[in-house]
Amino acid sequence: MITRLATVPPPMLSVRRRLVASAREWLRRHRGDLAVLLPVLLAAGLVHAIGMSAFPRYVDDPGTYLSQAWSVRYQGTLSPYSYFYDHAPGGWIQIAMWAWLTDGFGRYDTAIGFGNEVMLLAKLASTVLLYTLGRRLGFSRPGAAAAGLLFALCPLAVMFGRWTFLDNLVTPWLLAAFVLALSPKRSIASATGGAVCFAMATLTKETALVLLPAFAWALWRNTDPHNRAHSLTVAAGAGFLLMAMYPLMAVYKGELFEGPGHNSLLGTAKWQLVDRAASGSLLNGGSVMRQMFTDWLAQDPVLLLGGLVSIVAGFLVRRLRPIALTLLIGWLMMLRGGYVPFMYVIVLLPWSALLIVGAIEAVWRRWPRAGVALAAVAVFGAALWPARLYPMVTASGPQPLRAAEQWVADNVPRDRVVVAHDSIWVDLVHQYGFQPRPIIVHKLDADPAVRRELKRVDYLVVPNWYYESGGGNYPTLLEARKHAVAAARFGSGGDGVVVYRVSEHWRP
C-alpha cells in the first residue's frame, strides 16, 4: 500500500559528484565566453608581466605597504612602526594572507618582486571581472572583450597597475561588487555578496567609500519587488558590519578619538581631509592636480578622455547609468580641490573602458554606421599604444635602489644602523637579517618612538630625490648627510642612489 506514496527524490548525490556535475554544466554554458576571454587574459598577463621588475621606477608606497604586509605576516602587527590609520589595513592584510598561503616573501629575493606578483594577479582578476561586468551590462562578447583589452593594454593602466598600490587591489573588489549587484538571479546572496565586496573595497582603501552612491543605485535598480526589502536589508547590514570592523578596531584599541600620546583614526582622517596639502582643482591651471593630470595624459589620453566623453552617453543609456555615475564621481573628486594622490588615476580606468565600449555599442545598435566610425576612432587612438608599451616591456637592468641594496648586503656589517628607503626595507630585514632593523626614511622624523630610540646612524640608502625636492621633511637625514661620505653610487639624477657612510662621531 505504502509503495503508492511518493518518495522524496533520492537524497542528494555525494558532494564531489555534485561539484563535478555543476562544474561541467558551468563549462558547457560558458564555453563561448571562455573562448573569448582566455586570449584577452593571456594578452593582459603578458603585457603586464614582461618587464615588470625593471619598469616603472621604485616609488615610496609599494615599499610601505609591503613592509606592513611583512609585519602582519611575521609579527602579527599592522605595521613595523606604530600604525597610525594612514589607510584601512585591509589591503596589506590581503597581501599578507597571500604571502602566508604561498610563502610569498620567501619565494622572491626582493619584496617588490612579490608585490609585483600580487599586482599581476589583481590585474588578471580585474580583467575577468571587467569582462563579466560588461556582459552583465548587456555588452556583446566582442564588446566585453574590447573593454577588457582597453583596460589591460592602456599604457597608463599598465604603468600604474604594476606598482604595488592599494588602489590596484580596490579595483577587483569594486568590480566584483558591481558584478554581483547586477546578478541576473537577483537573490539575497548575490546582493549580500556585492555589499560585502564593496565593504572589502573600502577596507582595502577607504577612498572607495565615495563610490557608495553609484553602487547603491546599481544594487537598488537590480532588485526585484518580491524580495527587495529583504535583499537590501541583509546586504546593507552585512556590508555595514564588515565596514564597521575598521572603526571598531580603533574603538577597541582606544584610538578612535584624538588624544595625547597615541595615534587615532579621527585625528588621521582630519589630517587627510583637512590639513594635508591640497592638490588644488583640475580647473585651476597652476595646481598640482593639473600637473598630475598632464602627466597622466602624457602616458595616454585615449582611455582617460574617451571615458570622460562617454559619461554623457552613459547617462543616456539606461543600464549604463550607475557606471556613468561611478566615473562622474571619480572626475568630480578631481575638481574638489582637496588632496589627490598621483595614483588616483587608477580608479578612473576600468570604468572608462566600460563606458567607452558601452557608448560605442549603444550607438552601433541605433546607427550602425556611426558606431563603426566611433569604433574606428577608438582603434585609431589605441594604435598609439604599442609605441608606449614597447619601453615598458623591454626595460631591463636593475633599478638603482635594487643595486644599492645588493651592495649594502655585500659590504655593510649586519649590526649597523641603516636608514633605508621603503622599497628595500623588507629585504634588508627578511633576506639579509639586519639587526637592529633598518629605519624607514620617512619614519626618521615622523615617528616619535623612532626619534626617542635613535642613538646613531651609520648608513643612508635613499634615492637622491629625498635630498633634492623633499629635503624640508627630512631634517635629520640632511643633517646626517653633512657628516657622511659617499661609499657607492648607482644610477644618476633624482632616481639615482648614493650610499652614504655617516661619521661614527656624529650623533643625531
Place this chain on the structure above:
Amino acid sequence: MRSGTRGQRELLCFVTVGLTVAAVGQLILLSLIRAGWEAWLANVVQVAVTLQLNFLGNRHFTWCRRLEDSRFAGVVAWWRFHWARGASAVLSVAAFPVLAPRLGHSAAYWVLLAAGAVLNFCTDRFWSFGGGGVRPVARVLCVLGVLAAGVFVAARYLDVFIVLVSVFMLVVTVTTLGFQLYRWWRPQPEEPDHRDLVDPPRLPGVILVPMRFEEAVAGRTLDRLATLDHPNYLVVPIVDHADDPGTAGIAHAKAREFPGRVLVCPYPEDIAVHNKPIGLNAALEYLEREGVRFEWVGVADAEDLFHPDLLRVVDHRFRETNAAVVQSGVQLMNFHAHPEAVPRGRGRWWRANLTGWWRAANVLEYFKWFQSRLKLQAAAGVMPLGGNTVFFRHAFLRELRDRYGSCWDGGCLTEDCKIGILASVLGLRVEVIYSHELVTREETPTTLAGLLRQRVRWMQGFIQVFREGDWLSLPSMTQRVLAVYVLGFQFFQAFAAAFAPVALALAIWHKSPVVVTLLATVPLGLGLLAVALDVVLLRQFSRTFGIKARVRDYFGLVVGAYPFQLVLSCAALWAILRHAADRTDWVKTTHAGAHLKPAVVAR
C-alpha cells in the same frame, strides 16, 4: 557484607587494570619513539591504544559482575566511558597550570593523577558501567557539574573560549538568517491562487479534533469544520464523556445538527492519562472498527477555524504529488494585544501594550517558520511537522502502526515533530502549503508564562525525539547532520542569541586581542541585522494580512528582541533540567490550567 567485598574486589581490579595498562602504554610509547615516530603521533597512538585497553580491562574484569545483570549494551558503556575519560583528561590538563605554580610541578602532577583516578573510578562505577540506573537527582547534578566544569575551563582559557563560541554563534546566526530567508532567497511570486483550482475534490477523508474542556470554543469550531468545501469527509471530535461532559454534550448536539458529517469518538475510558496522541490513535482505531472509508486524516485543534477552501487544496495536492503528508500553514495573528482581549482589571491598557514585545516576536516566528524553514526542510527531507492543520495519508499511518505499534507516539511530548521525522526516515514526500488566505489563524498564548511553558514542552519534546534516535536511520549523512541541526536548533539559537552580547562584554573586559574582540562582535552585529529584518517582516506581515502595525509595535519588537531571546534561553535551560530530572508530565499540568484560562478564540 557481600557488597563490601564486591566493592573491594572492584577497587583492586580497577587499580590493577590501571597500573597494567599504564605500564603497557609506557612500553608502547618508548618503542614507538625508538622506532623513529614523531613525538605527537606516538603520544596519540599510545593514548588511543591505552584507552581501549583500559575500557576492555574494566569492562570484562572490574565491572563484569555488574554488567551481567544489566541490559546495557556495550556501545553505550563505550561512549560513556570515552566521554567521562575525555572530560577528566580535559579538566586535569586545564587544572595543571593553576596548581603547578602553587604546589610545584611534580606534586601537582601526582595530585592530579590521583584525583583523576578517583574521578575515573566514580564515573565508571556510577555512570559508564553503572547499568543506566542513574537517579534523576544525580543526573541533574551531573548536568550542573558539567556546566560548572565548562565554566571553569572557559574562564581558564577565556580567549580560546571566546573564539570557539564566537565561531559557533556565527555559524548559528548565519544559518538562522539563511534559513528564515529561504522563501525570499530568489524573487518568486506567491503561491498560485487556490481559486484557480477547478477540478473537484475526490478523496474521502476525516478531520480529527481532540477536545478537552473546550466548551467556550467547541461549538463554533465544529460549525466551521462541518461546512468546509469538500463533498466527502467526516469531522470527528474526540471527547471524554466521563471527564468532560460539557464538551461532550456540545459535540453530540453538533452531530445531531450535521448528521453524516460529524461523528463523535469517545476518548478511551480505561486510560487515566489524557493527551492528544492517545486520543488520535484511539479515534483512528474507532473509525476503522466502524468501517468508515477514508484516504486522508487531518488534525485540527479545538480552536482552529480552517479556511473553507482548505480541503480542496489539500485534496488536490495529495492527488497531484501523491505525498504522504501535507502540512498547511498556521499563523499567529495578534502581534499586539487589544486591551479588550486582556483580563479585566486596573491598568488594562498598559498590560495590553506591554505584552506587545513578545507577541510580535512570537507572531514573526510562525511567519518565518511556515514560509521559509518548513519549505527548506521539506526540500531537504528532514521535517518536524506542526501539531495541527496537518493531513496524513491513511496508508502512511497504517505503515507507521505496522512498524512502530502506534501512529502517534503517546509517550512523546511533541508527537507532531516525531511523526514528521518518521515520515522523513521512510523517505516519504512531505508537502507544505503556505498561502496567506488558507493559513489557520491562531493567537499567541495569553500570558508570557504560557509561552514559556509551551516552549519548555516543545524543547523537551525535541530532546526526547533526539534521544530516541529515529533520525539516525535517515538515508543520507547530510540529512542526519541536518536532523541534529533541526532538532537542536531551538537550543543553539537560544544560546547564540542570548550569549552574543556576553561574549563581546567578556572580550572587552578581559582585554582580549583586538582580532578576538572583533570576531566576538560579528555575531552580535548579525543579531542586530536579524532584528532589522524582523522589522521588515513585520511590515510585510501587516500588509499581507491587512492589520495595521503601529510605531509602538515596531518599537516593542526592537526593544523586546533581546528579552525574548532570554525567555527562550530560560526555556531551553529549564527543558534540559526537566529532561535530566525525568519529568515529562507536562500534558497533565498544562491541561489542568487550560480550563481555568480558556484560550482566546481565533477569528
